[in-house]
Amino acid sequence: MKESAWRRLEAVVLPALDLEESERRAFLHGRCTGDPTLLRQAESFLAILEGSGGAFLEGSSWSPLLPPAGAETPDPGQLEAGRHIGPYRIEKLLGSGGMGSVYLAERADDTFAKRVALKVVRPGRRSPEAEERFRLERRLLARLEHPNIARLHDAGQTEEGLSYFVMEYVEGRPIDRFAEDEGLGLEARLRLILKVCAAVQVAHRNLVLHRDLKPANILVDGAGEPKLLDFGIGKLLPGEALGEAASLTATAQRPLTPLYASPEQVGGGAVTTATDVYGLGLLLYEVLT
Structure with a gap:
């Protein structure tokens, strides 16, 4: 799914979250008139939210699906150039x-x-x-x-x-945009995904979960190599004495990207390597379509 499609979905889903569950279906049908694909996507996402019994909305730390185009969050502590x-x-x-x-x-x-x-x-x-x-x-x-x-x-x-x-520092484009811009064929797109799978496999062998696999976190550099970035919400799997660091991943505050979150992330369940496998499946779908 391209960025413009995500933004259309965001424009439907976010207002729906402010409504009572009984009002959401009518709202979606009104906003998605003439676009059955958008309606199906919005209904699927809301079904996941409602199936979580409210745990997703009450216990998760998340921001809008995508930031407004060209928007920057003011930061009074921003470091000055040259420092x-x-x-x-x-x-x-x-x-x-x-x-x-x-x-x-x-x-x-x-x-x-x-x-x-x-x-x-x-x-x-x-x-x-x-x-x-x-x-x-x-x-x-x-x-x-x-x-x-x-x-x-x-x-x-x-x-x-x-x-x-x-x-x-990786100077590149998100993997889905790179594939589209370069007009890559099916085999070339699959080769990119296989390299990402190999990187995730190495992480898992080292007891590391990424938990936020999405195109924005995989940039393809000038040599055509994908680079996996941002382990900011990553987790170490059980197997080592980690002290307080491990407990941070098990609190009620679960940072995630809503449209890329696995069912267990949405529902507040335990995350495993299956969480990243789910993310790889979503990534494969986006790069191939």
Whole structure:
């Protein structure tokens, strides 16, 4: 499904969530007149929500399905271009999420010159939970070494005590957009997906779940290689003593992307490797259609 289709679905689903369940069906039929595909998609998504018994809406941490085109969330703590964080010089803001912001930066000492992605806790969202989740994401990335997973390079704290880490900067396009822009055939699209599957398999072998597989988190670089990004809501599977970090993934606050969430994520159930397999299935569908 292309971005324009997601936006049409968002425009129907979000207002419906503000209505009583008994009013939603009539609302959907009115908004989707003449578009049976959109009606079917909206009804399917609402059925998942209603089947969760309210757990999804009450216990999840989520934002609209897609941000408004061209919109940027004001951030009073945004780092200025030219500022130095350790040996890295900030160039520009790439994007902000719930707890962190990602900047394009360049290593600016005498060691070497390299552009990187620097992720730092947003000052306005600083909390023990945010810092702990940040450290967990860093630990997840440190376990993973694969050509189709963005690499962790460095980590530290700013002068204000905010945690940050430095990753491989991937200049590319979301995997579905890349396939469409390049006019890839079926075999080429399947090869891309197989590389993503191999990356996810490596993560699972290292007891790491991604939990947010979607086109926006898989960029294809200039060499045509997909890169798996953003383990910000990832989870370590049972098998190690993880302390408080593990408990963060089991609380009532379950960050997720609604239209890419698996049934167990929506319903508040236990997540397993099947959660990522579900995400890969959705990804396959989007890239092939």
